Amino acid sequence: MSANLSLQGVHTHIGRYHILQGVDFVAPEGETTMLLGRNGAGKTTALRTIMGLWRASRGRIMLGDQPLAALATPDIARAGVAYVPETMAVFSDLTVKENLVLAARDGPLDDVRLEWIFGFFPALRKFWLSRAGGLSGGQKQMLSIARAIVEPRRLLLIDEPTKGLAPAIIGALIECLKEIKRTGATILLVEQNFRVAQEVGDHVRVMDGGRIVHQGLMAPLAADSQLQSRLLGLSLDSHQ
Amino acid sequence: MSDTDTGAALPRRRIDIAPALTPLLVAALAAPFIGSPSTFLTLTVAGLAMGMMIFTMASGLTLVFGLMDVLNFGHGAFISLGAYVATLVLLPLAAWSQADSLGLNLGVLLLALLAAGVVCAAAGFVFERVLIVPVYGQHLKQILVTIGGAIVAEQLLYALFGPQQIPLPLPTAFRGSIILGDAAIEKYRIVATFIGLLVFAAQILILDRTKIGLLIRAGVENREMVEALGYRIDRLFVGVFMAGSGLAGLGGVLWAFYREQVHASMGGELLVLTFIVIIVGGLGSVGGCFTGAVLVALIANYAGFLAPKLALVSNILLMVVVLLWRPRGLYPVSGR
Amino acid sequence: MMILSGDAPRSRALSALLVVIVLALALAPFLFPGAKPLNVAANICIYALLVASYDLLLGYTGIVSFAHVMFFGVGAYGVAIALYGLGPGWGALALGVAAALGISVALALAIGLFSLRVQTIFFAMVTLAVAYAFNVLASQLSGLTGGEDGRSFQVPFVLQPGFRLFDGALFGVRITGRVLSYYLVLAVCAALFLVLLRIVNSPFGRVLQAIRENPFRAEALGYRIVFHRTLATCLSAAGATAAGALSALWLHYTGPDTALSFSIQVDVLVIVVIGGMGSMYGAVAGAALFILAQNYLQALMGELSSAAAQAGLPILPGLFHPDRWLLWLGLMFILAVYFVPTGVVGKLRGTEERTQ
Numbered sequence: 001m002s003a004n005l006s007l008q009g010v011h012t013h014i015g016r017y018h019i020l021q022g023v024d025f026v027a028p029e030g031e032t033t034m035l036l037g038r039n040g041a042g043k044t045t046a047l048r049t050i051m052g053l054w055r056a057s058r059g060r061i062m063l064g065d066q067p068l069a070a071l072a073t074p075d076i077a078r079a080g081v082a083y084v085p086e087t088m089a090v091f092s093d094l095t096v097k098e099n100l101v102l103a104a105r106d107g108p109l110d111d112v113r114l115e116w117i118f119g120f121f122p123a124l125r126k127f128w129l130s131r132a133g134g135l136s137g138g139q140k141q142m143l144s145i146a147r148a149i150v151e152p153r154r155l156l157l158i159d160e161p162t163k164g165l166a167p168a169i170i171g172a173l174i175e176c177l178k179e180i181k182r183t184g185a186t187i188l189l190v191e192q193n194f195r196v197a198q199e200v201g202d203h204v205r206v207m208d209g210g211r212i213v214h215q216g217l218m219a220p221l222a223a224d225s226q227l228q229s230r231l232l233g234l235s236l237d238s239h240q
Numbered sequence: 241m242s243d244t245d246t247g248a249a250l251p252r253r254r255i256d257i258a259p260a261l262t263p264l265l266v267a268a269l270a271a272p273f274i275g276s277p278s279t280f281l282t283l284t285v286a287g288l289a290m291g292m293m294i295f296t297m298a299s300g301l302t303l304v305f306g307l308m309d310v311l312n313f314g315h316g317a318f319i320s321l322g323a324y325v326a327t328l329v330l331l332p333l334a335a336w337s338q339a340d341s342l343g344l345n346l347g348v349l350l351l352a353l354l355a356a357g358v359v360c361a362a363a364g365f366v367f368e369r370v371l372i373v374p375v376y377g378q379h380l381k382q383i384l385v386t387i388g389g390a391i392v393a394e395q396l397l398y399a400l401f402g403p404q405q406i407p408l409p410l411p412t413a414f415r416g417s418i419i420l421g422d423a424a425i426e427k428y429r430i431v432a433t434f435i436g437l438l439v440f441a442a443q444i445l446i447l448d449r450t451k452i453g454l455l456i457r458a459g460v461e462n463r464e465m466v467e468a469l470g471y472r473i474d475r476l477f478v479g480v481f482m483a484g485s486g487l488a489g490l491g492g493v494l495w496a497f498y499r500e501q502v503h504a505s506m507g508g509e510l511l512v513l514t515f516i517v518i519i520v521g522g523l524g525s526v527g528g529c530f531t532g533a534v535l536v537a538l539i540a541n542y543a544g545f546l547a548p549k550l551a552l553v554s555n556i557l558l559m560v561v562v563l564l565w566r567p568r569g570l571y572p573v574s575g576r
Numbered sequence: 577m578m579i580l581s582g583d584a585p586r587s588r589a590l591s592a593l594l595v596v597i598v599l600a601l602a603l604a605p606f607l608f609p610g611a612k613p614l615n616v617a618a619n620i621c622i623y624a625l626l627v628a629s630y631d632l633l634l635g636y637t638g639i640v641s642f643a644h645v646m647f648f649g650v651g652a653y654g655v656a657i658a659l660y661g662l663g664p665g666w667g668a669l670a671l672g673v674a675a676a677l678g679i680s681v682a683l684a685l686a687i688g689l690f691s692l693r694v695q696t697i698f699f700a701m702v703t704l705a706v707a708y709a710f711n712v713l714a715s716q717l718s719g720l721t722g723g724e725d726g727r728s729f730q731v732p733f734v735l736q737p738g739f740r741l742f743d744g745a746l747f748g749v750r751i752t753g754r755v756l757s758y759y760l761v762l763a764v765c766a767a768l769f770l771v772l773l774r775i776v777n778s779p780f781g782r783v784l785q786a787i788r789e790n791p792f793r794a795e796a797l798g799y800r801i802v803f804h805r806t807l808a809t810c811l812s813a814a815g816a817t818a819a820g821a822l823s824a825l826w827l828h829y830t831g832p833d834t835a836l837s838f839s840i841q842v843d844v845l846v847i848v849v850i851g852g853m854g855s856m857y858g859a860v861a862g863a864a865l866f867i868l869a870q871n872y873l874q875a876l877m878g879e880l881s882s883a884a885a886q887a888g889l890p891i892l893p894g895l896f897h898p899d900r901w902l903l904w905l906g907l908m909f910i911l912a913v914y915f916v917p918t919g920v921v922g923k924l925r926g927t928e929e930r931t932q
């Protein structure tokens with residue numbers, strides 16, 4: 001049974017605004033698909049629509065052969081989807097531990113899994129019992145990602161994880177994402193940092209004006225700076 | 241890089257102490273004006289007892305607003321209902337109340353509290369499903385509908401119980417005062433304080449030590465993210481609303497025994513006070529509600545002694561002062 | 577058309593209803609002789625003004641405030657204190673009204689500016705607390721306000737019941753000071769209502785509605801939200817103050833029950849919902865329906881209650897007792913919020929559009 005994520009003809013309206021205007025793509029199972037595009041292209045809206053936080057006004061969203069579009073957000077999560085929002089959304093008044101306990105729906109925290117997470121993000125071990133609101137931006141981002149991987153999930157929706165992070169942390173993040181890939185999860189990653197996109201991404205989908213304007217493998221796009229310039233408005237070099 | 245080095249660890253659960261100290265500050269400021277230590281003691285105990293009662297009534301409301309974003313102007317109805325339930329409990333058990341036995345007296349009080357809690361929680365379930373569910377997310381309609389609900393509830397109570405005041409005498413063991421030196425401390429006030437502290441402790445335990453409490457605390461901050469983690473938080477809403485209504489009923493019982501009478505309008509009168517407490521404390525925060533309740537009650541009692549004309553508006557003044565210092569209340573919840 | 581500031585009722589049914597109401601009010605002393613009907617008519621005028629000024633804030637600007645009755649009370653007490661203290665003269669009346677307006681606007685300014693510091697939700701609850709405090713204050717300053725008992729006073733000579741404009745009757749009705757008082761109330765309410773209509777149809781009014789719909793967008797377009805909201809609050813307060821002054825003048829009395837009670841605020845909320853939020857005509861239609869029901873429905877309830885008691889039915893006599901008028905009002909109110917959110921005005925306009 002495949003666990004591809006597929007969107008067919010998805011439209012999303014927010015109030016009077018027609019943000020997604022017919023999004024079609026497939027994010028293949030077990031691979032990392034980058035969702036790229038200029039600001040305002042609709043990338044975050046696409047993720048939120050898949051997660052059910054905004055309702056698609058038209059179209060189908062399938063995870064494998066399970067339709068997601070009509071489900072409520074908690075049910076989508078229970079279908080095996082994890083979401084790392086752009087705002088990180090860590091619970092500030094809860095401790096790091098409590099944030100992760102909440103994310104570990106299916107049972108108590110798995111020590112082996114935790115050790116694995118601490119391997120990438122040692123700060124989380126150090127601040128285990130500290131209030132999450134006191135963490136730095138980078139640490140909050142780590143926590144947000146840790147929440148998504150504290151238990152195995154079929155699909156990870158990650159929105160701009162490297163925004164505002166120091167380069168060393170980005171390195172740890174890349175390693176983490178590569179490891180997750182090895183566990184066989186499907187990842188849909190929105191990312192402005194093209195270096196990260198290139199290192200982690202297998203496939204690429206470029207959005208503009210609420211639609212997909214380019215699909216393909218990452219490698220060809222990474223090698224073609226003219227194409228990058230046309231689709232993303234700038235090339236690889238200026239985004240480091 | 242600072243994220244991976246081994247600098248000083250962050251303090252555990254650093255709690256903002258300043259707002260919690262404000263009641264002590266108020267007490268300290270009032271003491272020299274009051275003069276006699278015995279009067280000060282009486283007033284302070286009275287303030288603490290009143291604070292506990294108001295806290296019991298208000299804590300449910302603040303959680304309901306914090307978690308569900310629902311403004312329930314009908315909360316006062318549950319306060320009144322609880323008081324009326326207490327009168328019903330005391331009808332067959334009047335003998336227990338008049339008996340000279342602490343055990344029986346305590347028994348009847350606890351039964352009244354239990355009955356009020358259960359009835360009000362059930363009423364809360366009906367109220368939430370019928371009136372509130374259709375207007376989730378629409379603040380204006382919530383205000384209008386819950387005010388309508390409050391009016392209907394009060395009138396129903398009048399229709400069922402009659403418009404007159406109903407007396408609710410204190411059980412014998414709780415009448416009168418204990419004399420400490422020059423000070424007379426009413427026994428019932430001590431009982432009420434104790435019960436209120438129990439309620440507070442129970443809430444803190446549930447919020448801090450249970451998974452449901454975790455969900456509530458997280459949900460108050462960011463409902464969407466809790467859903468994205470796979471929890472059907474709207475099922476929690478009903479439970480929290482019922483708990484809030486039940487607590488209001490408990491508060492109603494405590495207050496009714498304090499005044500030794502019951503009337504359908506008491507809920508409405510106490511509602512303004514309850515709103516002031518949750519605004520001062522910070523919407524969604526139980527700790528803030530506790531601090532706010534103690535603060536409001538202490539000031540009401542000190543002002544009642546020092547400047548009676550000012551006493552009734554003293555809580556408004558308090559609210560204005562607190563909001564100028566902390567515009568979102570003493571202990572605002574992050575992310576709201 | 578100009579007099580209505582271009583804001584037509586836009587519905588034959590609604591226009592018909594309004595014409596009936598206006599004619600009935602204009603000719604009330606002649607069509608319905610007697611003290612009670614005239615009292616009902618005067619109340620309709622006063623409440624129409626009170627609710628219209630509240631709708632300016634709620635329906636047009638989107639601000640929920642529970643302090644409206646406070647401004648009504650300021651107007652009522654202003655007139656009462658002036659006429660009581662300075663004697664029944666027009667000068668005293670003018671002074672009382674002017675002072676009341678000044679105080680109301682000052683209070684409205686303070687409230688409006690305070691709302692900057694707090695969220696909108698807080699604002700509603702704060703206004704409730706402030707109104708409550710004002711109520712208490714009025715009772716406590718009994719030297720000035722007469723405390724719980726209120727203030728009775730004499731009105732200018734021409735308005736006193738014993739005054740006769742001329743000997744003999746006009747269409748069978750003697751033109752007493754009472755009739756003249758009624759027409760004063762009607763004229764002022766009508767005039768101020770038209771002013772409010774002008775305001776909501778002016779550019780200022782349109783900005784208010786834009787702010788209500790989307791404050792961020794309005795601000796981005798360059799409108800100063802604080803200025804507009806504060807001005808709307810002040811205008812609304814002034815309208816309520818005028819209504820209060822007229823109410824005092826009509827009753828020859830002001831007290832906590834008639835001028836500051838929360839039940840007046842509840843009545844205003846009910847009328848605004850039943851009439852239709854965001855429409856001035858809703859205030860008129862709603863006030864008429866509500867006041868008529870309030871006065872004449874209670875008699876009906878009394879009948880039902882006695883009938884139920886005679887039939888030996890349990891509980892029903894209590895439920896239908898005229899004192900329980902609010903119970904049914906509350907139920908109707910809740911149903912109106914759910915099922916008729918656009919009120920009478922919305923219903924009448926909607927039916928019209930659908931059948932065309």
